[in-house]
Amino acid sequence: MKEKINNLTIKMLAKELGLSVSTISKAIRDSHEISDGTKERVNALVQKLNYIPNPYASSLGSRNSKTIGVVLPEVTDSFFAQAINGIECVAQENGYHVLIYLSHENFEKEKKILKDFESGRVDGVLISVAKETIQHCHIDALMDKAVPIVFFDRVMDEVTTAKIITNDYESARLATEHLIKKGCNRILFLSFSHTLSIICKRLAGYKKALLDNQLKYADNNILTFGNDAKKDYLLLQKKLKSASKGVGILASVEKLALPIYQACEDLQLSIPEDIQVISFSNSDSAAFLHPPLTTITQPAFEIGKTAASLLVKALERRNFELRNEEIIVPSTLVVRKSTIG
Amino acid sequence: MKEKINNLTIKMLAKELGLSVSTISKAIRDSHEISDGTKERVNALVQKLNYIPNPYASSLGSRNSKTIGVVLPEVTDSFFAQAINGIECVAQENGYHVLIYLSHENFEKEKKILKDFESGRVDGVLISVAKETIQHCHIDALMDKAVPIVFFDRVMDEVTTAKIITNDYESARLATEHLIKKGCNRILFLSFSHTLSIICKRLAGYKKALLDNQLKYADNNILTFGNDAKKDYLLLQKKLKSASKGVGILASVEKLALPIYQACEDLQLSIPEDIQVISFSNSDSAAFLHPPLTTITQPAFEIGKTAASLLVKALERRNFELRNEEIIVPSTLVVRKSTIG
DNA sequence: TTTATTTACGAAACCGGTTTCGTAGAAAAC
DNA sequence: GTTTTCTACGAAACCGGTTTCGTAAATAAA
Known part of the structure; x- marks a missing residue:
């Protein structure tokens, strides 16, 4: 590591211009206490010498x-x-x-x-x-x-x-309702947390849609992913394998969408004929997945x-x-x- | 904005322990100049009072x-x-x-x-x-x-x-060769810069593959995207429209892949029958695009x-x-x- | 026992700015 | 003409640490 160059300080500028340190400091920060003439002189020198204030010194002083x-x-x-x-x-x-x-x-x-x-x-x-x-x-x-x-x-x-x-509750409700309207009579909710604000709200929206449409909420329709991707995947697969027609899935975050596609591929289930899918997602590629993924796109x-x-x-x-x-x-x-x- | 709380300083610790400021400073940074006993006393107080050194003061002093x-x-x-x-x-x-x-x-x-x-x-x-x-x-x-x-x-x-x-040259060469082996006799190279290191190398690898396989390099096979997404897209579309069978595309960066899919969709060209596509990409969804995208995945x-x-x-x-x-x-x-x- | 080291610490300068406060001179008010 | 108010600036304290250097006491070497 090379030694640091002896850096330009405000003190040196002060000496150069025959001004005090405080005047330079104020001039640089465009204080009203300093005359335009002095500011110009200071700024000219700052430009000429390429002076850049030390941010840590500034931070320390100004908190x-x-x-x-x-x-x-x-x-x-x-x-x-x-x-x-x-x-x-x-x-x-x-x-x-x-x-x-x-x-x-x-x-x-x-x-x-x-x-x-x-x-x-x-x-x-x-x-x-x-x-x-x-x-x-x-x-x-x-x-x-x-x-x-x-x-x-x-x-x-x-x-x-x-x-x-974002309107987590409302958009999950809407998405769920969309699935229901498209013929789903059982809807899985893919989660990855029991406590996260967004998940709770999305889950609530999901529940609300079920309620509004005379569908029963069931714990075993909630799949909560953990930290073991492989295990989670197998769980999902198992769930989908046993699924009859008319199943829909709402994935509560982007990263849960691809495993669904993977599972459907592996199980030779077709989306949307066998299973309909919606995911919260901001991925550009959603539109080009096979098939294109219906998403709740967050701003x-x-x-x-x-x-x-x-x-x-x-x-x-x-x-x-x-x-x-x-x-x-x-x-x-x-x-x-x-x-x- | 609330006023900042009067923060704990090293000086206060020093007074509290009857030690000097420099001793505290050294003790905290585990200097060999300080005895274990003193270090323990200091650390105990640091813990107790939840003292956290001011990083800007440290930075200023230690450069x-x-x-x-x-x-x-x-x-x-x-x-x-x-x-x-x-x-x-x-x-x-x-x-x-x-x-x-x-x-x-x-x-x-x-x-x-x-x-x-x-x-x-x-x-x-x-x-x-x-x-x-x-x-x-x-x-x-x-x-x-x-x-x-x-x-x-x-x-x-x-x-x-x-x-x-990454091995830009080599992987572009390989990808291009892959396209050639799969029957492409004309390969488009999608670019978005004439000067970027990665692009130059990828382009060079592309050229090398052409050369090795008796294909002619042609400037009009190089499409360089600019800042106008719409214009670029139309350009691409135009290029693809006039393309005969046996065309391949190598997209030199991830973001250029989706427009290709879009254009093929719009033009009702089928991948890979009509057009084969490879893209540099690290997107997880590549595997689930329609059809799954052959990628050069960078580490x-x-x-x-x-x-x-x-x-x-x-x-x-x-x-x-x-x-x-x-x-x-x-x-x-x-x-x-x-x-x- | 005497000298040379080592150990453990403190005083003070320093890092490079900011901020407060004091003041000379000019301008304004009376 | 005198007092008051600005204006423009400087001196010095300060921000909260780090670093250098000096030194007393303890230990090791001679």
Whole structure:
């Protein structure tokens, strides 16, 4: 590792211009205390010498870092990828930096990440919690330190702050109803958590649709995937094998969709003739699957953007407090061939 | 915005224990200068009071931030998503933080991002350059400041540093040859850049395969997508419409695959009977497209991991200098139904 | 026993900015 | 003409750690 170059400091600029350090600092940040003439002189030198302030010194002095922390369960999911896109967009526009952390659905990791945030590393946090997360003490601890937090997608109702979500309940209800209308008399719900906000709401929507349409809810229609992909797959296969015609499946997240296709292929079941499928999914390829997958498409980019915007607002506005509110950006049901036209 | 809580500082710990500030600092970082007994006392208090050091103060004093900057052209691409995963994995293991930036394929943005890095915000950089990037002065400038940089996937040969890539040339050659063997006598190459390292190499591999198999290279077999998706699509459609049987397509990146499927659908051309298709892609859904897409699957996670590991090594080891080397992690050709079995 | 090391710690400078507060001179108000 | 208010700037404390260097006491070597 090469030695770091002796970097340009504000002190050197000050000496060069015969001004004080504080004047330079203020001039650079366009303070009203400094005359236009001086600002111009300073900026000229800054340009000429390619001076770039040390962000850590700034952060230390000003106790804010222009950095937001983003905590995700995973990134290889179209939803989260698009959400990052939205977040980064807003961040870039507003001069914020984005620190990204993956909890890998693991509560302990999530705790560790938030713990670190208590150091003041980030000005604010955007989080979509891990599926394992049921307590919120780690979040409370962070909020106690006055770090603004905005939830997106996977929220915790018990925490008093802003949450950007989609209409999980309603879209699951709609999707389920769609399946029913297309002739399904038994509908499987693919889940991967018993506690996650989005799953609970989607499940509730599913139940509501059943109820509205005189279908009985049955526990054995709920398939909850765990951490053992192979085992889960076999479970699904078994379930599908025993399924008669008129079965529909609602997959509550994107990654559960492909196993269904796999199982149908393996069992030589045809979609949608034998089984109709709808999945929550933001994948572009949904339209080109065999057959094209009917999806509930979430406004992922929008959600990321909204969450980031709100956080930024909370950070910039002196008298803006994050309210305990839910902002709902609706999803859309995109009907394709995996359900009967 | 609530006021920040008066945070615990090392000074307060020092007073509490009747030790000096420097002793506390050293004890926390497990310095050999401090006795085990003292360390224990310090750590006990740290635990008890939940003391977390201010990272910006540490960074300022120690001139390193335990942060790496990751610059990507985009994130909604399986390759980059998986690469991030690999990067984050290594980062988490080694106590590094990951700042993420998207260039959105835009050179000016990329320049701006790297410029900011000159501030010392990050200890090292992982970058996959934008498609617009043909100069490397912004990268040179950063390297002049002794910031270690590791390229991954989209590299710049002219820059003297480590590069983690896949065997672009070879896998494109292989894929093209595969198409030829399956009966294609004309092969289109879908591109989206004339300058990007990966594209150039893939194109070269494509050419080599043509040459080896007595097929003529023709400029009008190269389709270069630009920024106007609609226009590009029409171009592709036009090209396919005029295509006779025995045409194959090699898509040089993931996002170019779906438009092909779209066009074939619109033109009622059947894959693989009328047109055979291979694409570079890391998408899980490739296997479930209609028909399943033959892909060149890149070791994205591995590439991210390798790049990050190397960077970390360069940062941790005092006498480890990043060499001007290419580390090649090979891709695999996964044959599916979009080419004739 | 004397000298040379080692061990364990503290004082103080330092990292590179920001912020507070004080003030000279100019402008405005009376 | 005097007092008041701005304006534009500087000195110095501060942010919260790290690092260097000096040293007393303990231990080892001679």
